[in-house]
Amino acid sequence: MAPRGRPTRTTRSRPVTTTPPPVTTTPPPVTDPTTTTSVTSAQLQAMINEGVTAALAARDTTRNGDDSHSSGVGIRRPVQVARECTYPDFLKCQPLNFKGTEGVVGLTRWFEKMESVFSISNCTTASQVKFATCTLQDDALTWWNAHVKTTTPEAAHAMPWATLKKKMTDKYCPRGEIKKIEAEMWNLKVKGTDVVAYNRRFQQLALMCARMFPEESDQIERYIGGLPDMILGSVKASKSKTMQEVIEFTTELMEDKTKAYVERLADNKRKAEDSARNNQIQQANKRQNTGRAYAAGNVDRGQYEGPRNIRNSKIYNF
Structure with missing residues (x-):
């Protein structure tokens, strides 16, 4: 114990500085790819957005084939998908009917008109024979129904259009x-x-x-x-x-x-008409001049007073 009456001396302690241990960089531990890595919610949302964007781009590329349907400002125009041809659509193009009695020319025109209707109506290959045979009438319809009975309607309608043309040509075009x-x-x-x-x-x-x-x-x-x-x-x-x-x-x-020939004929006709008109005018002038000369000659003969033959004249003395 310190003696009483004397102040107690306090000693200030100096701050002790400690040197941190050296930082050593160690490589990250090698993780097993099969282990699960923790992902934050923001990272997960970014990954989802990226995947959705890539999927939409792939779909648009497949549907459009290029960027021709893009407006250039990131807004894609809607792509209109062609509608499959129905039988009412086919009939709106007014296909010809075929009865089997029109001969080679009629059958050929039926083929030509039918192929034109296929193109206009966007008729699919699978529906061509089915729709075309609906226009058959009378003898041709009887022939087709007999053919269907030898097989099934499904098999008959699945026939290629070229095969139907050959069968009908053999039937309705005699050698x-x-x-x-x-x-x-x-x-x-x-x-x-x-x-x-x-x-x-x-x-x-x-x-x-x-x-x-x-x-x-x-x-x-x-x-x-x-x-x-x-x-x-x-x-x-x-x-x-x-x-x-x-x-x-x-x-x-x-x-x-033909145009040049017609123009040449018209020109020759015009020249012939002009020549005939000129001849008529010349003939008229000639006749007029002849008449004037004849009239002038008559007047001259009436006014002639030449010397008389005194020898032949008789003098009478009274």
């Missing part, structure tokens, strides 16, 4: 009639300058004589062979590659030739 049509095709020529009628008949026969022309060049050669000499050389020199090109060129060329 003798086909030969007549082929002979007409070989001898077909332009009558006068009527290229339009020639084009129409040639295309009709070409549909029925497909086996005559394995290549389109063969068909072009046969077409040119039926043209008149006035345009034959020019059409050959054009070297058209397709039937459509050669038909268009021939039609335009014949129109120009």
